[in-house]
Amino acid sequence: MAKRDMNDLLKRRMSATQQAAEVTVGDEAYEMLFQGKLASSASKFCDLPLDRLRPFFTADIGFHPYPQEKLKVFSQQLAEQGIYERIIVRPIPESEDYEILAGHNRTEAWRLTGHTMIPAEVVNADDARAVSIAVATNLLRRQDLTIIERGKAYKAVLDAEKRQGSRTDIGTSGENRQKFLTREIVADFFGVTEYEIRKAIKLAGLIPPLADILENSSRKLPIACAELIADYDAATQQAFVEMCSIEDHTLNKAAMQSIVHTCPPPSAKHQDLFAAWRQARARETQRHVAQPKKISFDRRKFAPYLERLGSDKEIEELFLEFLRQRVN
Numbered sequence: 001m002a003k004r005d006m007n008d009l010l011k012r013r014m015s016a017t018q019q020a021a022e023v024t025v026g027d028e029a030y031e032m033l034f035q036g037k038l039a040s041s042a043s044k045f046c047d048l049p050l051d052r053l054r055p056f057f058t059a060d061i062g063f064h065p066y067p068q069e070k071l072k073v074f075s076q077q078l079a080e081q082g083i084y085e086r087i088i089v090r091p092i093p094e095s096e097d098y099e100i101l102a103g104h105n106r107t108e109a110w111r112l113t114g115h116t117m118i119p120a121e122v123v124n125a126d127d128a129r130a131v132s133i134a135v136a137t138n139l140l141r142r143q144d145l146t147i148i149e150r151g152k153a154y155k156a157v158l159d160a161e162k163r164q165g166s167r168t169d170i171g172t173s174g175e176n177r178q179k180f181l182t183r184e185i186v187a188d189f190f191g192v193t194e195y196e197i198r199k200a201i202k203l204a205g206l207i208p209p210l211a212d213i214l215e216n217s218s219r220k221l222p223i224a225c226a227e228l229i230a231d232y233d234a235a236t237q238q239a240f241v242e243m244c245s246i247e248d249h250t251l252n253k254a255a256m257q258s259i260v261h262t263c264p265p266p267s268a269k270h271q272d273l274f275a276a277w278r279q280a281r282a283r284e285t286q287r288h289v290a291q292p293k294k295i296s297f298d299r300r301k302f303a304p305y306l307e308r309l310g311s312d313k314e315i316e317e318l319f320l321e322f323l324r325q326r327v328n
Helices: 003-033 068-081 104-112 127-141 147-164 175-190 194-203 208-216 223-229 234-244 253-262 270-289 299-306 312-327
Strands: 044-049 087-091 098-102 117-122
Touching: 003 127, 003 147, 003 175, 068 104, 087 127, 098 104, 098 127, 104 117, 127 147, 147 175, 147 194, 147 208, 175 194, 194 223, 208 223, 208 234, 223 253, 234 270, 253 270
Parallel strands: 087 117
Antiparallel strands: 044 117, 087 098
8 A cells, every 4th residue: 555545544544533532522521511321323424515504503612713824724734635534513403504513613724725515423412412512522622722712611511501400319409509519520521620610610701802801912901800800790891991901001900909899899880990990009109109118138248246136126226226326
């Protein structure tokens, strides 16, 4: 067998393994997170028209598509090597269209190559399984996801679990306990802590303009400030968009804590928020210009004398006595 043919065969075998892994990981996530056993159903492998494919819409899982430049590079790669990994889709009821569960970037990159058909694996999936496949394949494969993208993904899984109904195998009832156990399971499956999940979901509650600033201009909006802002409702958060756009004045945690203390969440008037921010900045300026409370000396310069003295308190008294005599 020619070397080129051998390489092509190996790539196809590797992609087939990866293809199976995508569905397997999604189904493992479904069975672990939703505590349900999937009914066995065979997938269908075929080529589908690109104009029959729709982006994932069952839940807001937060993933951004590749930027245009990265998509072009990916498209060139596919044009040279071909597409070895099928996308995963499910039929949209009462239509001839399909919802993409995994492979959005592959689909768009393949479209840029000029193709009109794309290899696909068609699966039968309810909403919970669809969310499991879409979230698991992206969270476990893409290491460049932002904390907000992860937060929306975790929230989509938790919301899907909630829609599935309460579990009956945990020996307790009560909404808070249920949420805690579900979050614990999600954390265990994806190899993160519950704190990371809570933090990511909280940040996912930022309005889009603030989310964009956090993801692309973190200097203007430190993550510690973003966490505090996320406690406010959407209308109130709009004021912080304006704050982040003011040149030469950057939010910091101390100022943000002062704002929260003066204007507690979940809502506050914009003028009250700005007044609290101005007060916080004024106090910070005063601290910077105020004389320090302590005077420090280089201890090494006084070493020959300090050896003959006792405690630092005694040294302080001697120095004060010297100043009184000298000044008076």
